[in-house]
Amino acid sequence: MDEDVAIIGVGxxxxxxxxxVSVRELCFQAYKEAMEGLDITKDDIDASITCSAPEYDxxxxxxxxxxEYLELTPKPAFYVxxxxxxxxxxxxxxxxxxxxxxxxxxxxxxxxxxxxxTSREAAERMGRGGDIIWExxxxxxxxxxxxxxxxxxxxxxxxxxxQLARVRVKNSSYGVRNPKANYRKELSLDDVMNSNVIxxxxxxxxxxxxxxxxxxxxxxxxxIAKRVSKTPIWIIGLxxxxxxxxxxxxxxxxxxxxxQEAGKQAYEMAGLKPEDIDVAEVHDCFTVSEILAYEDLGxxxxxxxxxLIDDKETYVDGRIPVNVDGGLLSKGHPIGATGGSQIRxxxxxxxxxxxxxxxxxxxxxxxxxxxxxxQYGNVTILRR
Amino acid sequence: xxxENFGTVSFTAEAKVADFVTYLEQGKVMTTxxxxxxxxxxxxxxxxxxxLGTEAEWFxxxxxAKLITYTTVQYGPSGFEDDAPYTLVIVDFADGLxxxxxxxxxxxxxxxxxxxxxKVAPVKQANDRISYxxxxx
Numbered sequence: 001m002d003e004d005v006a007i008i009g010v011g012x013x014x015x016x017x018x019x020x021v022s023v024r025e026l027c028f029q030a031y032k033e034a035m036e037g038l039d040i041t042k043d044d045i046d047a048s049i050t051c052s053a054p055e056y057d058x059x060x061x062x063x064x065x066x067x068e069y070l071e072l073t074p075k076p077a078f079y080v081x082x083x084x085x086x087x088x089x090x091x092x093x094x095x096x097x098x099x100x101x102x103x104x105x106x107x108x109x110x111x112x113x114x115x116x117x118t119s120r121e122a123a124e125r126m127g128r129g130g131d132i133i134w135e136x137x138x139x140x141x142x143x144x145x146x147x148x149x150x151x152x153x154x155x156x157x158x159x160x161x162x163q164l165a166r167v168r169v170k171n172s173s174y175g176v177r178n179p180k181a182n183y184r185k186e187l188s189l190d191d192v193m194n195s196n197v198i199x200x201x202x203x204x205x206x207x208x209x210x211x212x213x214x215x216x217x218x219x220x221x222x223x224i225a226k227r228v229s230k231t232p233i234w235i236i237g238l239x240x241x242x243x244x245x246x247x248x249x250x251x252x253x254x255x256x257x258x259x260q261e262a263g264k265q266a267y268e269m270a271g272l273k274p275e276d277i278d279v280a281e282v283h284d285c286f287t288v289s290e291i292l293a294y295e296d297l298g299x300x301x302x303x304x305x306x307x308l309i310d311d312k313e314t315y316v317d318g319r320i321p322v323n324v325d326g327g328l329l330s331k332g333h334p335i336g337a338t339g340g341s342q343i344r345x346x347x348x349x350x351x352x353x354x355x356x357x358x359x360x361x362x363x364x365x366x367x368x369x370x371x372x373x374x375q376y377g378n379v380t381i382l383r384r
Numbered sequence: 385x386x387x388e389n390f391g392t393v394s395f396t397a398e399a400k401v402a403d404f405v406t407y408l409e410q411g412k413v414m415t416t417x418x419x420x421x422x423x424x425x426x427x428x429x430x431x432x433x434x435x436l437g438t439e440a441e442w443f444x445x446x447x448x449a450k451l452i453t454y455t456t457v458q459y460g461p462s463g464f465e466d467d468a469p470y471t472l473v474i475v476d477f478a479d480g481l482x483x484x485x486x487x488x489x490x491x492x493x494x495x496x497x498x499x500x501x502x503k504v505a506p507v508k509q510a511n512d513r514i515s516y517x518x519x520x521x
Contacts, residue, residue, distance in 0.1 A: 120462065123461045123462045124461065124462040126461040126462075127393065127395075127460075127461030127462050127463060127464070128395060131427070132395035132396055133387055133390075133395075133396060133399060133427070134427040134484070135484055136391075136393070136395055137387075137390055137391020137392060137393055137394050137395070137515070138391055138392065138470075138472060138484070138485060138486050138515075139392055139393070139457060139460045139461060139464040139467060139468070139470060139472070140472060140484075141457060141459075141460070141461055144455045144457050144472055147455035148453040148454065148455050148472065148474060149453070150455075151453045151454055151455060151498070152452065152453035152498070155453070155498040155499075196458070197458055198458055198459060199455045199456065199457045199458060199459070200455055200456045200458075200493070201455075202455075246427065246484065247474055247484050248426055248427065248474060248482045248483050248484040249482070250474075253452060253453050253474065
């Protein structure tokens with residue numbers, strides 16, 4: 001186990017529409033939570049990986065700025081990006097750098113300060129999210145991409161808008177208890193169903209909100225992890241995959257192939273099956289995304305994802321609790337910080353410290369983090 | 385002439401496949417087939433990662449096409465504010481090519497059915513812009 005890799009610290013800032021602090025101060029909030037209580041100092045961190053989506057940043061090359069503010073210089077600082085799954089990619093890179101012997105303790109810092117952009121600037125970037133020659137000139141958006149998956153799933157399997165809405169009802173019931181969530185109101189089925197259509201069939205409450213936030217994951221070599229942490233959480237499965245940027249390149253429109261492939265790799269590396277997972281965080285940027293994740297990760301057969309939410313199997317006392325911290329739908333989605341926040345939730349679950357809603361006796365947890373409309377898939381399996 | 389007048393908003397102009405726009409002006413929606421190995425592509429591309437060929441021939445996208453999925457966008461990004469609502473679609477041609485684009489505004493949202501037969505056609509838009517759309521077959 002000394003040669004294995006573990007997570008020893010996790011933290012996140014409050015996710016909010018407007019954080020009111022600078023990017024470096026925002027990152028410090030998550031870093032502080034991750035480092036507190038650990039028997040190490042900044043001098044033991046021998047590299048940092050910063051994760052964000054640079055098109056939303058005013059600061060160029062933020063890895064250097066954050067490294068300076070945390071006094072991690074002259075240790076090397078790297079920057080990784082896979083849009084919404086950047087910080088899961090960061091943890092994968094950290095694992096590799098530790099396994100290779102190059103580094104021993106790495107801070108993975110994810111952030112996004114979406115409020116630095118005016119809404120006009122944000123809308124301009126939204127317009128360039130697709131292939132800028134072939135798809136953006138038609139006005140494609142992120143919600144539109146997922147809406148096309150929702151429509152195809154409805155057509156093939158008879159999935160209903162009510163079933164999508166039930167995902168938001170569930171996640172809002174946990175978000176209300178999460179002090180770090182942006183949206184902390186409980187929503188009824190009627191609230192979701194009666195909200196404005198954004199891009200059919202998705203309505204306002206089917207969608208997560210952009211916001212400001214940061215996350216930190218401290219990753220360490222096994223021998224160090226055992227020495228400095230009471231409860232190291234072991235990284236036992238990693239999967240990463242891609243799918244096409246163009247929507248026309250997608251072979252399936254009823255499931256995300258990048259999730260299926262990343263999940264397969266992670267299960268294989270961990271030597272586990274979907275039924276071995278005690279608690280999961282999945283990338284619910286939209287309600288339909290959570291339904292697709294149930295199926296793509298093997299919690300339900302293709303087409304049977306909606307049944308899981310109908311039967312409340314993904315609630316905290318269900319067969320496979322999912323997003324019992326409120327999910328992206330309640331927490332908000334500060335692009336580069338999101339994966340680290342999901343990892344934080346699973347680490348807290350496996351340590352038995354999840355105050356929002358603890359899954360009893362959780363030993364193995366899964367994090368599913370997707371960038372773009374199913375473009376970059378990351379699945380991480382953790383064990384207590 | 386490149387992609388500077390293609391679609392509602394264009395973001396870049398140069399590409400080896402800019403003839404796509406010239407063909408649109410001539411009334412045809414075309415895509416490419418690798419001259420070396422015969423692989424067919426949509427969107428069109430001159431370069432073939434399968435055989436490393438760099439020459440392709442153009443052929444017309446025509447014949448039966450079927451609606452795979454769609455969404456009607458109510459809030460567009462910058463430059464599309466006055467354009468919404470509009471419907472984006474994914475459409476399969478009989479030979480297996482999967483394509484993306486806009487649905488004709490002549491089809492009401494309540495009349496859209498997944499699996500419906502469509503055809504593709506070039507369309508001239510305001511301000512000398514040109515695009516293509518899917519229409520009732």
